[in-house]
Amino acid sequence: MKKLLFVCCLLTLSLSWAQHSYAGSYAKTKYPIVLVHGLFGFDDILWADYFYKVPSKLSQNGAQVFVATVSPANSTEVRGEQLLAYVEDVLAVTGAEKVNLIGHSHGGPTARYVASVAPDLVASATSVAGVNWGSSVADVVRNSLPANSGLESVAGTVANAFTNLLELVSGSNPSNLPTDTIAALEALTTERTLEFNSEYPEGMPSAYCANNGDLLASNDVYYFSWSGASTYTNVFDIADPVIAILGLAFNEPSDGLVSSCSSHLGYVLKDNYRMNHLDEVNQTFGIHHLFETDPVTVFIRHGNRLKQMGL
Numbered sequence: 001m002k003k004l005l006f007v008c009c010l011l012t013l014s015l016s017w018a019q020h021s022y023a024g025s026y027a028k029t030k031y032p033i034v035l036v037h038g039l040f041g042f043d044d045i046l047w048a049d050y051f052y053k054v055p056s057k058l059s060q061n062g063a064q065v066f067v068a069t070v071s072p073a074n075s076t077e078v079r080g081e082q083l084l085a086y087v088e089d090v091l092a093v094t095g096a097e098k099v100n101l102i103g104h105s106h107g108g109p110t111a112r113y114v115a116s117v118a119p120d121l122v123a124s125a126t127s128v129a130g131v132n133w134g135s136s137v138a139d140v141v142r143n144s145l146p147a148n149s150g151l152e153s154v155a156g157t158v159a160n161a162f163t164n165l166l167e168l169v170s171g172s173n174p175s176n177l178p179t180d181t182i183a184a185l186e187a188l189t190t191e192r193t194l195e196f197n198s199e200y201p202e203g204m205p206s207a208y209c210a211n212n213g214d215l216l217a218s219n220d221v222y223y224f225s226w227s228g229a230s231t232y233t234n235v236f237d238i239a240d241p242v243i244a245i246l247g248l249a250f251n252e253p254s255d256g257l258v259s260s261c262s263s264h265l266g267y268v269l270k271d272n273y274r275m276n277h278l279d280e281v282n283q284t285f286g287i288h289h290l291f292e293t294d295p296v297t298v299f300i301r302h303g304n305r306l307k308q309m310g311l
Helices: 002-020 054-060 076-094 107-117 136-144 150-169 181-187 190-199 240-249 295-308
Strands: 033-036 065-067 099-104 122-128 222-228 267-273
Touching: 033 054, 033 076, 033 107, 054 065, 054 295, 076 099, 076 107, 099 107, 099 295, 107 122, 107 190, 122 295, 136 181, 136 190, 136 240, 150 181, 181 190, 222 295
Parallel strands: 033 065, 033 099, 099 122, 122 222, 222 267
Antiparallel strands: none
16 A cells, blocks of 8 residues: 555656746747637637647646637638638737647648748648548548538538537637538548648658658648557546447547557657647547647647757
């Protein structure tokens, strides 16, 4: 019993040290960090951030952090234009010349769009489980909803209503952020993602699952990526069973919604964290695999990486 208590105390002290040892200017990047949420994303709902505790911890470590306001569900190009406008506002407010974009899930391609069309405003673009080669889940759902069918119409209406409710609860005005869940679904399919990649190729590897994307692309923007490769990671996380079921759509390592290979972009930092799609942004409420790196720590370390590179 005493040994168990000693181990528990040691773990508690270690976690406390890990959370506070980087405090100060450890992640004080030259340019502001802009976090970009994925499908059905939000800023915060009932005091729960989409990037749970990530913005505050980055700020405590010196970074200037903003959470972008873009449509929870729409095409990559529509979200990208919204993000571009948001970036311009950030630059106007801060006086900075560029930003560091970090996008999760659909936020990955959204950030890539801005880096491609306005590279002079972007120092780096980081994709966290980005849907860079499509998602098998999106393919399955898209194939079950024939284009222009009644089923598609009903599904789109219901999903749009749910998305607008998310916006209202999170304090956003749905009229300012047009919702089109079918367009979002289409954007995340393998077919449409490949078309997107041909239009905005910067940072992409030469083939699926390849690991040769440019760290510094031809547009002078640095590209990074990381992702998880697990679905069920903690028995106490109520979202894990759903993620595990969604993961059945894949016949390869995935985080439940995006395959590890699909997440590759630029310099691949790691593609097999014991994290699922929600763990990667510290959801649900910070519950993640007991023996994996704290997701927030991954973001903080990346902030330090950008700092060391003068970004």
